[in-house]
Amino acid sequence: MNETKIINDPVFGFIKIPSGLLLDIVKHPLMQRLSRIKQLGMASVVYPGAQHTRFLHSLGAYHLMSEAITSLRQKGIFIFESEAEAVQAAILMHDIGHGPFSHVLERTLTSGISHEEISLMMMEQMNREMDGRLTLALKIFKDEYHQRFLHQLISSQLDMDRIDYLCRDSFFTGVNEGNIGSSRIIKMMNVVDDHLVVEEKGIYSVENYLVARRLMYWQVYLHKTTVACEKLLVNTLLRAKHLANEGTELYAPPALHYFIHNHVDRQTFLSDPKALYWYEQLDDNDIWTTVKVWKDHPDRILSMLAGDLLSRQLFRVEISEEPFTEEYVESIKDEIMKHTGVSREDTKFLMHMDSIKKAMYDVHDDHIDILYKDGTLKEVIDASEILHMTHPAKDISKYYLCYKRF
Template sequence: MTGQFKKLSEEKVFKDPVHRYIHVRDELIWKLIGTREFQRLRRIRQLGTTYVTFHGAEHTRFNHSLGVYEIMRRMVKNIEEKEDWDPEERLVCLSAALLHDVGHGPYSHSFEKVFHTDHEHWTREIILGDTQINSVLREISDAFPKKVADVIGKTYDNKLVVSLISSQIDADRMDYLQRDAFYTGVSYGHFDMERILRVMRPTEDQAVFKQSGMHAVEDYIMSRYQMYWQVYFHPVTRSSEVILSKILHRAKHLYQEGYKFKLEPLHFNSLFEESITLKDYLKLDESVIMYYFQMWQEEDDPILKDLCDRFMDRRLFKYVECDPSTQMKIWPELLQLFKEAEIDPRYYLVIDSSSDLPYDFYRGGEEEERLPIHLLMPAGDLRELSRESDVVEAISGKKRTDHKLYFPKDFLEDQTTHAEIKKKILQLLMNQGG
């Protein structure tokens, strides 16, 4: 066991705009940060295409991962002051926090939907596979990589550790809310993290919060609610994500149809063939994707060319509000009219839905992640948050869903061809939007 938990001879410090400083004292963490798999996160934005809406949102998964590590470091320090912890358990926490997003791909969530990938799966593959990260983790013990992977997979034996990185109030969410608010320039995501950390108390299964800190927790819940609807689900960002998804769908369709690209999409071939390896996956980042999108602007296929032009030049689809119950009545007519106007509805008529559940209490048979936030009362008993907070009770279990219909308004306004059909389409769409 000697030498496994080495400290650096001198503390390393990252200057951070959110947490001011990020402190690294453990040799293991410093080595993990230096691996090629972790450095790849510098080339993947935290918020995907949100930069087209909020121009400051250029921060990366690398920024965020360091921030989650720093919050976890402070959480663990607080826990260690209240109970004895195995030094290896501490390193499991810190490593899982640092590496929790290492499996994200470029433009992660849109990318995952098109190619049916899962970043948590790839995170575990990176931790357990033939990688520099795995080699560094194995310096602790041969079993150590699996412990870290199990925390991320929510199967680790110590449920408290899992809750610190994945629950309704955890290190991950506390960092991304503050970080995303900072870089987008909005005020919604700010809350009193210092207070929350001070009133956090460890139990066997999860962290709970002293009742005296309830208002700080309320503020956190409402900040998350506002960030989802004002930033994460912003309709302009969703338009760019729709176009991004359609580019990838079109390129995949052309490849499978035997289309000859001017530039062979070597980085995509295994994705298109659904045979991607870990080595292939780790070669993908947003600089690679943007290179192909730029090159595909010169392709002969008019749909791929147009979609890439739109994405690169920010000529986004317009949208109208959409009520699915009434929209289904006009959908067949819209599809037919788009075809008659020679606009392929598979790529140019898209319903996009977003939904969020800001807070929920546990319901049998549902996601373990929805274990409730508990307050530690003065008498020592635990009370579920919404039972004490009128603010949280008002939004508990209430899933809000928003539907929008996206389309290329510029195509429809160009009435040099199919003028009457395009006028009819516009009328239908405008009526749909109220």
Template sequence: MAYKDEKLHEVKVFKDPVHRYVHVRDRVIWDLIGTPEFQRLRRIKQLGTTYLTFHGAEHSRFNHSLGVYEIVRRIINNFKDREHWNEKNRLLCLCAALLHDLGHGPFSHSFEKVFKLDHEYYTQQIILGDTESNRILEKVYPGFAQEVADVINKTHSNKLVVSLISSQIDADRMDYLQRDSYFTGVSYGHFDMERILRVMRPIEDQVVIKSTGMHAVEDYIMSRYQMYWQVYFHPVTRSAEVILTKIFDRVKFLYESGYHFKLKPTHFISFFNKEENLQDYLNLDEAVVHYYFQMWQHEEDKILSDLCERFINRRLFKYVEFDPNKMMNSWVTLTQLFKDMNIDPEYYLVVDSSSDLPYDFYRPGEEGERLPIHLLMPNGELRELSRESEVVEAISGKKRTDHKLYYPLDRLEQAKKKDKKTVQQIMRILHGQGDV
């Protein structure tokens, strides 16, 4: 029997709090789960620093990846024998679903921002490089790894297959909304996924939704909107990300300045020098990063020591509403006042912005172009979702942006004894923008 057709002796199951069970029968999938590259995802949190806000958010990219695989498995089971669905694409879909997040690094977005990396690039590198994952994929047939990489990269010629993994209603989003809702303990991410799976239909270039399932899709869209603003962009979580980013910034600055570390940043040096390779990337996980932060609390450099202690012990920055585009004079004044008090504004006065577009209709040629959700009407016509749903139409194409200014209130309170007048001036400016 060819490797691609090989089945396990019996179905293996992973007990899952969101989907109840994740079912594995294909030998290829079972072997991929066992690779070092996939097992590494157990050591990467799905929600980065969100556990410092919602204490239950300790789930991993490993959990999520299995969940996306399970949703795709259910979708293609429902597609069997339907027009436009080719069963030959089954294993391709399952592998792409399982491996779509393989390239995430520790505290993904903060790490990527400082070192100018892209987890999607590393996903491709792991799938196509000298890895166990690549060797398993190539056993399916020569070139299969490239096909999987192309699906994840949204460049595969089969747009229907791509849309299962990446679209405005895909398995990735359906899993993370429910999973993140479950582990954070909020109710915003709940929607009727079973209903959506039942009304999904394959057409030539994408998945569409039977019009009878429109209200379930409305619920899904609003769940996503609420999760972004109540969980993903939570200001306390963003405060932790600000500190995390500034730790990496400081270590990079110190390294380039020739500072003598008590604990040398060995795992990061190749990234500082822009000489990193795939193995350097795979050697990093959040356990490694936490160890460095734990040890750097005792560095001679006061800024690095303080930032690491804040992150480890959750002494986060406070925040106020602050739009730098409208409040440039206040920003300049605050920066100078912080310098006057010997508090480095580069690390202790930070504007952070969040923005999201909950749903968008088709805008051909635009950057980040994304296909809309189409409803399949009883007469066979396709109608774009926002043309049928007043709920979705109300938020379509509307980008919401939020700006906050983060600062160490405890440092200001300590300085008040020495420089009461300056601190009062700072607090007046801050109070003018929002509550402290």
């Protein structure tokens, strides 16, 4: 008997998942793992309501994809049932390769490989387990299918992934500036020459979407306190890896233990099946369990970092529009040495420097094109007066210097 699963989502209401391939994906252990990984990583230190998971985000993106397919079909865009199911399957799995705490661990526990590449490896594994039923979904996901607009619905500057996470993250953080008219954007979508476009009446909704995305990045995703907490976690893990490289045996659950005690890069994933296996076991719980134990580790620096993370004694953060001078950075190292007694070499574990560059619209990516009634197309930054004035394609650079408080 065919049964449709109904999930009550606080953002979009009831989400229906039909039995068959889509429900099999939702029930798969690799999808269920996402229910143990928070969508916004450390942002909950600033916005305590941000407790939602990547699993919930994936369901929301799937729901929006279903709405988009329905809307496009109503406008005469022909989409086979097999294509509809495949693109829904692809958006369900688009985040499956994320590790704990979002992008924090990509350059810490692993190197030279992105979560997108790991997502693809996991999807290919699932496809083998499901006897090839995900083959079309994989083709669309990799942009190898002739109906290219289907890939744009998954990955572009106006895709279901971004629309969901803006709506969802705005809802759970309470940051109203991120709220966008998702329903209207989807209703205004159309396809011209196999390219996703937005009809003229939707231009204001797209303007709001791009402005909201900029506000959410600087107000939530790159909030200085969130960054401070993330860098503290990164340094905790880097110190642990440093100790492991020197021969210290550290406590960690098996999955995390593998990444702490081994150098894992793209070649490792390609040559050693254990890398993907242990990655698939990792979730937020492994990190928190381990940090709680490391708080009492005999290594003073590791203990200090873990204790600060647990008690929310976060790094102090300074933000500049220009790079910090070498003299100033050295003076911070002097202060750290004076207050902690650590060597100059070890001060790197008690501070962190980074630069972040962000534009709300990428002119080198898929364009967001506006479709006028006469059939002409114009790129959104040329069509919109407000976006033309605010230079949405201009990179905004900020330099972060984080260091231990005294």
